[in-house]
Amino acid sequence: MTIFQVAQNWLAQDPDAETRAELEQLIQAAESDEKAKAELTARFDGRLQFGTAGLRGRLQSGSMGMNRVLVAQAAGGLAEFIKGYDKEPSIVIGYDGRKNSDVFARDTAEIMAAAGIKNVPASSQIANTSACLCDSIF
Structure with missing residues (x-):
């Protein structure tokens, strides 16, 4: 599965208009910009971990964001x-x-x-x- 397919699958589950729009823009930019593609890849490079204070992370789309x-x-x-x-x-x-x-x-x-x-x-x-x-x- 490509990073674009992973991102599209995530997008299909997202009920939040703000993070959906942000991810749509990043996907579009990543099609022609290597820096944006690296950012998109980083957003799905693992999962945000549950720590002693719960889930903490930057508010953003993807499995590495809150x-x-x-x-x-x-x-x-x-x-x-x-x-x-x-x-x-x-x-x-x-x-x-x-x-x-x-x-x-x-x-x-x-x-x-x-x-x-x-x-x-x-x-x-x-x-x-x-x-x-x-x-x-x-």
Whole structure:
């Protein structure tokens, strides 16, 4: 599969108009510009890793960026893990003031609900550490 096919597949999954437009422009530029092609390749050269502070990365399209497709994929994987771990799984979903954090939280809540996982989304911005403490309450 070429980098262009990988990028087009990603584009087909992206519900976000901003990252879709950004990726469309990059794909078009990469067809005739080696620097743009290198950037496109870098965007799909692996996956953004989940660390001790969760998923962190530059807001951009591709599997190496923070975006709605990547968050949805991670949430789906987490849902499957949680369901295998607990008979009555539940999760607290928090978000902070960073751009799209609330959107990522909403998407995650929808995915968890669809997977049958009770979820408690924060009603407003909350620090990461506070969200961790909330889990012991529910």
